[in-house]
Amino acid sequence: MTSARIKGHGIAGGLFVLLFLALLAVRLDVFPGALLPGSGPAASSAGPSRADEDRWMAVYQNGRKIGYSHRRMQRVPRGYRFEESGLLRINTMGVVQDIRMKTTGDLNPDGTLSAFRFDLQSSLFRFVLRGEVRGRQAIVYQGPPSAEKQIRIALREAPHLSNSLYEALRGRALATGQEMTLNVFDPASMAERPVRVKVLERETIQIMGRPHAARKVAVDFMGARQVAWLGEDGGVLREQGLLGMTVEQVTKDRALDGLTLAASTDLTDAASIPSRVRLDAPEALAQMTVRLANVRPESLSLDGGRQRYEQGRLTVVREAMPAARTTRDALPAEMRPFLQATPFIQSDHPEIRARAARIVSLGDSDAVKARKLVDWVYRNVEKRPVLSVPNALETLTHRVGDCNEHAVLLAALARAAGIPAQIEAGLVYLKGRFYYHAWNVLYVDGWVTADATMGQMPADVTHIRLVRGEADRQIDLAGIIGDIRLEIVDTKK
Structure with missing residues (x-):
């Protein structure tokens, strides 16, 4: 049989790109996801306190900007409408490519999830996932219309759509050293996954040129470790993690500006x-x-x-x-x-x-x-x-x-x-x-x-x-x- 090694690293390393996208998507919540248990103080905070939010985040790799995300929450007659979109410019295997992601979610008046849609678009491929929640079951549809598959997934409790994993921490009295485990739903693997969170010390950090009091937390998702700083309202101010990645709250102009065509660090080489x-x-x-x-x-x-x-x-x-x-x-x-x-x-x-x-x-x-x-x-x-x-x-x-x-x-x-x-x-x-x-x-x-x-x-x-x-x-x-x-x-x- 024909046997050949790939020139350079060619397309070896592609597995890491897939893992990286899954991790980053879960962290930015561009997957419809983090389906979090709907109980405790976090559940009640998913209602009115989450309405009419408009937040822009910039994504950096080793100090170079590689993308942004924009998330909004609006009141609608039947509850709330959540939207998040993002763009990442990623260097993989020596090729710089753009990837666009968008999530929409319909929430009930109590904040529980009613329906969602996730759309990922790259240069050639498009991945679409949509679903709805009926009782304690998520009905997920994946694939193009001509070959759409239905998957039914049992849920432990009525789920909430979080604008990040940290949404479940809103409203809680967080003590230094406190640890907790949250379950998120990863649509790529169609399974729930545990995320361990540990509350660290308070710090003051600079965001958009101003000091902000923040609570620092450590996150362990499947062994991948991240650190985040949460503001007084519970929203994410900054997050640092995998391979020099940083996500930080910025103004709309700052989020949309400064994305160059220059290649950033090659993710496959870095890993x-x-x-x-x-x-x-x-x-x-x-x-x-x-x-x-x-x-x-x-x-x-x-x-x-x-x-x-x-x-x-x-x-x-x-x-x-x-x-x-x-x-x-x-x-x-x-x-x-x-x-x-x-x-x-x-x-x-x-x-x-x-x-x-x-x-x-x-x-x-x-x-x-x-x-x-x-x-x-x-x-x-x-x-x-x-x-x-x-x-x-x-x-x-x-x-x-x-x-x-x-x-x-x-x-x-x-x-x-x-x-x-x-x-x-x-x-x-x-x-x-x-x-x-x-x-x-x-x-x-x-x-x-x-x-x-x-x-x-x-x-x-x-x-x-x-x-x-x-x-x-x-x-x-x-x-x-x-x-x-x-x-x-x-x-x-």
Whole structure:
């Protein structure tokens, strides 16, 4: 099979971009989200005290402005109308792109959420999510009109739409050292996630040229740590977090001014991990051992399959590709879930099924089918960074994307062709650094790694799996970005 390393870091690192967007969106509340439990003092403050607010925020990375957000709350006859829009100019893999996000929400008179819509638009891709709340259930619709999927999600309590995670702190007497856990709804993974908040000391900070008394709080979202300063009204004055990111309240003119075309820090480079050992031909290696530090093994998928993890040392052994067989054993029952369609892996869509049928032949063994599918995605999807939530159907339509798009499309095509498929996410070596990356495993008489971005099956041993699964598992990587340490200790050919 064709095998190629990507020029520079190319589109390796795309996984980090997806994680970054999810984290930033949750922090700015550009996802319709933070569906917070509607109880206690915070719930009552979501009513009249939240009306007629108009707030502009500027977003900086290492002191350079990269975007803004604008949020408004207005009274309407049936309750309240919430709107938030934002623009981010992000440098990913050497390409500067704009991404626009907008959230609208209809709130009941008591502040509980009635309906919402989220729209993310990048250069090629558009991600739309809308939903409504009926009792203790959120009914979420995702995808283009021709392939819209409905997902029903049970809620613990009547949810509120917060203008930030800190909305739940409004009205509470906050004591220094106090800790609490809030649940937010992440629409990308369709799951609730815990956010831990710790109240720190009071400080006076300069905002828009004037001193403001503020309460400092520390936030831990899936291990990603942030610090925020809340004003007397409970609103966010400033927030600092991931990779030099700062969000700060400003005037409208300041928010809209000063966004240049100059490239900011490349996010994928900033998140990558340098290697002291340089590998000239990674694809020729049969085995690699690394030492990992600053990871929580219990929350990751480090051990199993071609990987062996013990006491901080991880060894990856390249698999042997199964021989092509004309007959196929019955699939184990536990493989059936990996043949099913999901909201982002639309393997049951007619266009996906038709494309898979044109790529493979009826007489092909599973091994031959898998090779054909990997090669087709490798050759037919242009390798370019994409700022969106990846899904297979749009990738098949546009034929462009980074590692995320390659992985969801290959998973969908494989499942449509009868081959169980999953997505793995972790790190891959490229020219002296390890980048966050996504690839697949296909069940061909056993799980075999496949990287359609690089045209590899099996994938080379520098592919280090950290998690296996879709967005609901990949978001678990948020807590190790910037902290994980990796050192190559041995390689074998």
